[in-house]
Amino acid sequence: MTFCPQAVSAPEAPPSKEPPAEVTIRRRAPAGSSTQPCGQFTFKVPQNEGAEPQNILEEIVWYKAKEIEDMKYIMPTERLAMMMKVAPPPRDFIGALRAKAEATGRPGLIAEVKKASPSKGVIQPDFDPAKIAQAYEAGGAACISVLTCAKYFQGSFDNLMAIRKAGVTCPLLCKEFVVEAYQLFKARASGADAVLLIAAVLPNKDLVYLMRAARKIGLQILLEVHSIGELERVLQLELEGTMLGINNRDLQTFNVDLDNSKIILTSTAGQEAKRRGLLFAGESGIFTPAHVSHAQQAGCQAILVGESLVKESDQAEAVRILLS
Template sequence: MEALVSLTTTPRFQFHASSQSARKLPVFVRRSLLASSMDPRRPSAVVSVRAQQSESKDRSVTVSPVKGDAETALKVKEWEVGMFQNEVAASQGIRIRRRPPTGPPQHYVGPFEFRIKSEGNTPRNILEEIVWHKDVEVSQLKERKPLFGLKKALDRAPPTRDFVGALRAAHQRTGLPGLIAEVKKASPSRGILREDFDPVEVAQAYVKGGAACLSVLTDEKYFKGSFENLEAIRNAGVKCPLLCKEFIVDAWQIYYARTKGADAVLLIAAVLPDLDIKYMTKICKLLGLTALVEVHDEREMDRVLGIEGVELIGINNRNLETFEVDISNTKKLLEGERGQKIREKDIIVVGESGLFTPDDIAYVQEAGVKAVLVGESIVKQSDPAKGITGLFSKDISS
């Protein structure tokens, strides 16, 4: 039997989550379940969640009942919770939706088969497209490598290195911003940056050129990176602390990055609500990782400055929705009371994107940054070490 239903309802439900199924819940639901514990593997609890969908004139779905079980029903509930999470994010000025607003993603199989008739499932910009793809990717990875299965790998992971300390030391030694050099083969806006890309060789050249830390792209579809690149660089004996440059939407990714040798991870305020940033920052501290929290406008900066425990803030001069770059964004976000609060909290600010010349470095340094993250302008050089010298107009390797 088929029936036409509207998604403009506000369902309420209550369910019992077993220890196995609870591990599959999204971050902020697990946090509600485990209010007194940071361990997402804690046994069962009961949670009531309100999921709300917004109205759309042309939104309708054809529903065909199919046989389901507790696990598939839980996945549909997880999707519904994600819709509520989109609303929470929107209330904080986050325009990036975590997942499509109509109907479960295609990788979910719930008690009903949804056939969507809405244009709302089209990403509004490249960042939203990346996040939607990442949500699917991470769900699949968690099925193959559940969190409890990462425990042995976590026990074997090498000790973390002091990411913030390395940046401070480089700044004090050279009088210039500490360099986080990015190991990146491609980007959505520029395409392939380096055809003869060997991540270990590029990393070693950066170290030779004086990089304080390295950023390693792990996204495969849009940046041609991988966690294998991160692991290979760590296993090659590169001594610089490593940032896992990933689009994190789930705490599972933080644990996984730690197993691959990361010393730091990226948290993007344009994607993550405040509670997720707070929770993930605490996860990082438990694992010995540094969290680089990235902002790109005033509202995001104000949100992050209100979160306790943040030590490292990146200002992205690239608008993550339009990909336009304006390095004056760094200066704008560090003026007035925001700059004063950053100094009072002794937060290191990292300038990101659009840095190609010594004048660019001088400009963001004068604005107040003590570190810079640079990829394109040096990875494209035939000798990345010489590219670093050219970027700073001096040898910063010693």
């Protein structure tokens, strides 16, 4: 039998210290096998067999790659480009939040249109996205967030279009799990004024590309961070037309800590972001007026709230109470 000399004689390499990963949410590795030569033999080494997502956000991101392939088949990029040309002009999402905060002395509210979630199931069975958005606007919301993820949140880009066509004047955020520019084009063609990008999912090289693409088609950006490290990383980027969201949910445990906003905003990176005039939105765990005050005291000029509002039968009144 012929042996591969390298396989038996190479000294064992000392353990290397790898730098911390730039992102905490992995992309799915390619499936299949790779061919590895060894002397006169070759072996097929399986790749990605048995790989499982670490948490629900990673599962969603892995699913998106396949979903985007299907979307491109149904709606080619060229057709989206034509739709973007006739879409209503984009509105100032960040400006609307600033104006509302200045006018009311309370954080500007991004109220979320969401039918379901992976953890709660269906939140609002009587779901009419346009009516819910109109109620939010009547109650005093500055902007509207629309979940477009179908499989995990029972959302759709059609909901985004329906809200825009219903005459809602609040700027609209497309809340999608973006991994490709195609999703940005789809958002803009559907009437979005801003889009969510998640730092835990996207390394800086991807963020640079996606943020440039978003700005080019008129979308503002809500860039979400979960930690001081993520904030330090995104502050290296050009943040024109961008606001920052602080998610109070731990991506590993999915526990919520409202003090996360304060921890991040009082850090050196947080102070630098404030000096640069960036707008911050508190996300996750906001259910009561006391929670709104907590976010405001931490330094958030905006808040994003979904479940506690959408589940109510009178969403306009729920918004008024939350902002009281």
